[in-house]
Amino acid sequence: MDILIFLTAAAHLVYTPFTKVEESFNLQAMHDILYLRNNFTQYDHHEYPGVVPRTFIGPLVVSIISAPFVLLFESLSINKFWAQYVVRLVLAGAISVAWNSLRQAVTKIYGVEVRLWFTAITITQFHFMFYMTRPLPNIFALPIVLFAIAYWLRDQHKPFIICSGISILVFRSELALFLGILLVVSLLRRKVSIDGLLKVALPAGVCILAATVLVDSFFWRRLLWPEGEVLWYNTILNKSSNWGTSPFLWYFYSALPRAMGASLVLVPIGVALEPRIRSLVVSALLFVLLYSILPHKELRFIIYVFPVLNIAAACACQRIWMNSAKSTWHSFLALACGAHLLLNVFMTLFLLVISGTNYPGGAALSRLHRLEAGTSNVSVHISNLAAQSGVSRFMEINNEWTYSKDETMNYTQADLVAYTHLLVEAKNKQNTELWASLQNEFDTLEFVDCFNSIGIQYNSLLPEFQKVIGDPKMKTRLQVDADDDDGIVATVEEMSLELEADTEHHAGAETIEAPLKEINFQELRTLALGQATKKSRAATKMKIRQIIEQHYRAKGKQIENDSAETQKTPGKAGLRQSVKSIIKQEKIKEMIEQIATMDLTRICDLEKTSTKDCLKQVIDKIDDSEGLKSK
Structure with missing residues (x-):
């Protein structure tokens, strides 16, 4: 027994x-x-x-x-x-x-x-x-x-x-x-x-x-x-x-x-x-x-x-x-x-x-590892809440990453320059001063919820789950342009603590994607020539990833493990076609590496075509070439 x-x-x-x-x-x-x-x-x-x-x-x-x-x-x-x-x-x-x-x-x-x-x-x-x-x-x-x-x-x-x-x-x-x-x-x-x-x-x-x-x-x-x-x-x-x-x-x-x-x-x-x-x-x-x-x-x-x-x-x-x-x-x-x-x-x-909802820090770092599985030289700061709610040294699984629990972190520009990713808590994802200051610099992707308490709604027969006073939801800081002149870009992962009075779960609510920051030719050229810094290289690749994912979604395709949109479960008749329409993360990673070495001037007339539109053409060409190979 x-x-x-x-x-x-x-x-x-x-x-x-x-x-x-x-x-x-x-x-x-x-x-x-x-x-x-x-x-x-x-x-x-x-x-x-x-x-x-x-x-x-x-x-x-x-x-x-x-x-x-x-x-x-x-x-x-x-x-x-x-x-x-x-x-x-x-x-x-x-x-x-x-x-x-x-x-x-x-x-x-x-x-x-x-x-x-x-x-x-x-x-x-x-x-x-x-x-x-x-x-x-x-x-x-x-x-x-x-x-x-x-x-x-x-x-x-x-x-x-x-x-x-x-x-x-x-x-x-x-x-x-x-x-x-x-x-x-x-x-x-x-x-x-x-x-x-x-x-x-x-x-x-x-x-x-x-x-x-x-x-x-x-x-x-x-x-x-x-x-x-x-x-x-x-x-x-x-x-x-x-x-x-x-x-x-x-x-x-x-x-x-x-x-x-x-x-x-x-x-x-x-x-x-x-x-x-x-x-x-x-x-x-x-x-x-x-x-x-x-x-x-x-x-x-x-x-x-x-x-x-x-x-x-x-x-x-x-x-x-x-x-x-x-x-x-x-x-x-x-x-x-x-x-x-x-x-x-x-x-x-x-x-x-x-x-199971009591460990937002561990869930946040685990998701960061999945989101950035192909990224090296990451430096992530782990906030106090994240360290208290699941993060441990057993989770430091990537030898090429640096993990820091520096308790003196004040989120100033001088502090942030040392990190490519952050796990950050905030009381409200829109209204806190810290959150607002980070939003000015960083784009966001995802949140992680955690449990706070159970309350009784007196006009209902069933108990309701209330969101925690600081309800951690992970966000990936996708990029921040610290200096427009030299194109220094950093990436960050954020975990916000959300304080909400209402207790609705919004299980089927539409997810709003993080705004897509523009990518310029100089960033891509610096990347292709191997002259980009570690931070700017990671950030530029993240921009490329965003463009690829946005382009595929516009074409009605699904992305493997996509948290930016809610996919409907297909019926039996459409299951085979749905499987074919799923774009795997591994394919996106390979595509990013190909684009990172390309000279776009040989592919597009950049005086008439924007860098973003040129990249979309490149994506379609790579798709077409892979389709011919598979035939």
Whole structure:
């Protein structure tokens, strides 16, 4: 059954392959260990250390396991974005193994039927499965906590104490509350003595603390116990509240209902019907209650209690199902237990679709790679929002490109000259000052939407999706004439944050193409003679691409992966003809390279014909010549 858990987590990963800023340290650390290796001075955390330091032990272990796959990818020239899937699947695999250990303990204590319900409930819930592939400190701690709970259920207190020490001292210090409560329960039940506890805890604690200090001091280049600094910052100084606060009971009325779904109503039933689960569930809920004292709250902070509550829900389902033949009422309750799994599935699908829109930065950079697949010597600036919503070093897949997250970027002329492309956010694509200043210089092509919130429209029966306060939509900066005299041109990719009051999606709205800037003969001549700069060469080719695409659209032809217009799906009768009318991107690239070496004076009389019209004639001639060859 652990393979089913793993495959479900993998499906969530495939649908949402990008990561958020909270995951950035561990993700960048794994990238640097795998690709920069012993080039420690270039590691990302030296330039972007974050608010508090985090341990390298988790990323180091995952990277060691992932290394053979990465080496294989390198030998096969597979780009490193696929390595991001590998490291995250390794993390999910570790959690699956730990979860299976807990499942085996559940089987031994509560029976096979409870195990089956426990599995079914877990895979139908969204948050646990979604977070299994997320490289967060809590998730690195999760497999160790699952092992600890399994050992506690089996009364194996020595490995329980060791796992607890690793979880607390290396990854998440707040786990001292949860695992400490379980230890107190064992002490009260006389299942472990204080002497026995100290004999294991003291040497294990010293070794674990020494390991994290040694490893992390090396990577951070200073004497350091990362989780100690995190504890001081978040708990003693209470500065975690700088990142937002929630009401005291938020975990109980918001986080747990969302995470547990319909299974939550079964938890108290399970506690009432199965006495053996009570101490574990009460310990978990007491941990949540105590942890609620800290004002900064996030659902992932209490992810360790979800499997515990699922065991209680599984016990309830098993008892109700076992008694289903007693009466009509019992049969109805048994049917409700099965139906609640379907409710969980619907909730999971709903939340998964929403989560897919939460990573506009990653989507924007991914589209830029596709749009500029044939362009070299690109220098792209990644804005703060883009860096927080999906962009990571695993996405720096083109060795001929330069990627920058320079936080001092002010979008002045002096700043912009260093870049050929930008990922830029703006509150409104028409009305913000930054957006307006960029529009004066750059043409735009495309946007990327992201999710903000769900609201209820009171004159409608259905909920509506509202656009995010900054709704990122990617635009490709096609060209900007910085100086008409020397023809210097730059290209940029823009991601705008759109603030709109209305909540209509406009799924079928007509797309307006970016205005086409004129191309002059001197640009083409400079390009043909090989005298163009890197920036002007890329920009001139982009102008040629625009003219080619515009010319084909005017002739009623379609362009492969064309986002500038909405193509109607042809019927069966016209399918063959539609396929013939699709112009492939590869053909456009080849045509651009041919035109880039041509002397137009030998083809057209430029005194009577404009450069643009001449290029259209060239396009038709290339088409005709290819048509003859195919015959």
